[in-house]
Amino acid sequence: MSRTPLLLPTSLKRLAASTKRGGYQVYMETFGCQMNEYDTELVRSIMKARGFQFTPVDEEADVILFNTCAIRENAHNRLYGHLARYKARKKERGLVIGVLGCMAQNLKQELLETRSWIDVLVGPDAYRRLPDLLTDALEHQRRGLAVDLSEYETYAQIVPDRGNGVNGWIAVMRGCDNFCSFCVVPYTRGRERSRDPEGILEETRRLVSQGVRQITLLGQNVNSYRSGAWSFAHLLVAVADVPGIQRVRFTSPHPKDFPQALLEAVAEHPMICNQIHLPLQSANDRILERMGRGYTRREYLHLVEAIQKKGPIVLTTDLICGFCGETDEEFQETYDLVKEMQYQAAFVFKYSERKHTIAARKYSDDIPEPVKGYRTNEIIELQKEISLQKNHALIGSKVDVMIEGDAKKSHRQWMGHTEHNVTVVWPKDGGQELPGDLVSISIHDATPSTLYGTAHSSCSVD
Numbered sequence: 248m249s250r251t252p253l254l255l256p257t258s259l260k261r262l263a264a265s266t267k268r269g270g271y272q273v274y275m276e277t278f279g280c281q282m283n284e285y286d287t288e289l290v291r292s293i294m295k296a297r298g299f300q301f302t303p304v305d306e307e308a309d310v311i312l313f314n315t316c317a318i319r320e321n322a323h324n325r326l327y328g329h330l331a332r333y334k335a336r337k338k339e340r341g342l343v344i345g346v347l348g349c350m351a352q353n354l355k356q357e358l359l360e361t362r363s364w365i366d367v368l369v370g371p372d373a374y375r376r377l378p379d380l381l382t383d384a385l386e387h388q389r390r391g392l393a394v395d396l397s398e399y400e401t402y403a404q405i406v407p408d409r410g411n412g413v414n415g416w417i418a419v420m421r422g423c424d425n426f427c428s429f430c431v432v433p434y435t436r437g438r439e440r441s442r443d444p445e446g447i448l449e450e451t452r453r454l455v456s457q458g459v460r461q462i463t464l465l466g467q468n469v470n471s472y473r474s475g476a477w478s479f480a481h482l483l484v485a486v487a488d489v490p491g492i493q494r495v496r497f498t499s500p501h502p503k504d505f506p507q508a509l510l511e512a513v514a515e516h517p518m519i520c521n522q523i524h525l526p527l528q529s530a531n532d533r534i535l536e537r538m539g540r541g542y543t544r545r546e547y548l549h550l551v552e553a554i555q556k557k558g559p560i561v562l563t564t565d566l567i568c569g570f571c572g573e574t575d576e577e578f579q580e581t582y583d584l585v586k587e588m589q590y591q592a593a594f595v596f597k598y599s600e601r602k603h604t605i606a607a608r609k610y611s612d613d614i615p616e617p618v619k620g621y622r623t624n625e626i627i628e629l630q631k632e633i634s635l636q637k638n639h640a641l642i643g644s645k646v647d648v649m650i651e652g653d654a655k656k657s658h659r660q661w662m663g664h665t666e667h668n669v670t671v672v673w674p675k676d677g678g679q680e681l682p683g684d685l686v687s688i689s690i691h692d693a694t695p696s697t698l699y700g701t702a703h704s705s706c707s708v709d
């Protein structure tokens with residue numbers, strides 16, 4: 248029969264202190280995409296249900312958690328920097344340190360072997376086990392590991408613990424079956440699973456009752472959503488029909504299986520924003536093939552043509568520069584297509600090899616770093632010019648903006664986004680407007696990323 252070990256003196260001290268404060272205090276940092284932010288809300292909810300408390304001050308914490316991202320090199324480096332800093336503090340104060348998410352899943356062996364001060368490693372499908380593992384680490388100084396991938400886990404019954412605000416995010420599916428050769432997501436988040444639509448609609452209604460007016464539906468490959476007879480287009484329309492919702496967005500769809508019904512939903516439903524994030528990655532067919540993207544340049548352009556026929560729908564994209572074997576000419580094709588496409592915005596990344604991916608096994612990461620850097624900067628600069636021109640063209644016009652909250656630089660200014668997801672900043676005029684209101688803003692200045700204006704009057708949202 249196994250017996251619970253006696254508490255060690257440090258654990259006893261910590262337990263006594265935490266009991267006094269009403270529970271163990273947790274400080275948590277999140278890296279990476281919106282999906283990770285959403286997972287942090289799930290983790291907070293799971294942990295609070297078991298008596299843990301969250302603090303924004305790391306010095307007050309018994310537990311330090313990092314919810315990590317494995318997609319890019321700089322997210323790795325940031326985590327390693329943070330871990331090194333907390334190693335010293337752990338010695339002084341006996342902290343428990345946990346790494347969650349994609350890096351815990353993908354680099355478990357390396358992290359366990361090289362960072363002996365990590366106490367708990369938990370992958371994206373095992374968050375329900377986190378409270379037990381942390382309690383074990385806090386009270387019995389046992390190291391915990393939970394990195395099983397699940398075919399079923401969608402955290403459907405967990406109500407995410409979110410802050411206030413008019414923006415709400417809902418993960419409608421998890422995982423990805425596409426296996427793009429550069430991407431680690433299928434290995435860190437497992438196979439595709441969709442949530443049941445009723446749970447998603449219930450979550451939408453609850454968010455509306457909490458003051459949310461703008462919903463973004465999230466999925467690694469969101470248009471693969473399927474639950475019984477429900478497609479993603481069907482779900483999107485049902486969410487947009489929920490009373491009280493003013494705007495619905497989604498990210499990210501895959502260009503290889505973008506259905507006509509989804510395009511029609513975007514073009515026709517007044518609450519679905521006329522903006523589509525359509526990752527291109529490369530405009531060269533040989534590189535697209537190596538990336539395993541499942542579409543050619545021509546097919547991508549064909550889809551863009553179909554989108555443009557539907558009306559003024561704005562496109563944004565993702566691009567990778569310096570993928571394995573990319574020649575100057577192949578890069579030039581991407582550069583030229585970005586110029587032609589005139590995206591509203593582009594997220595441009597320098598290729599960095601990720602362990603366990605198809606590209607890491609099959610191709611050589613052979614583009615020198617300076618060349619990768621040069622190509623990345625070239626496209627970033629080009630896109631900045633395009634975004635600036637587009638934003639400049641709006642000077643003198645009025646745009647409808649949802650108030651989201653104070654501007655970053657001044658609480659005397661509001662910040663919000665246009666339907667096309669461009670940031671707008673304007674002075675508060677002492678009126679009655681509140682976050683969630685739609686207002687008309689006259690634009691008088693622009694940068695590549697932000698429009699500046701003055702409030703006009705409230706817009707009708709009916």
Ligand code: SF4
Pocket residue numbers: 423424425426427430431432433467468501
């Ligand atoms: S679609 Fe490709 S890039 Fe996107 S998550 Fe899946 S494998 Fe990664």
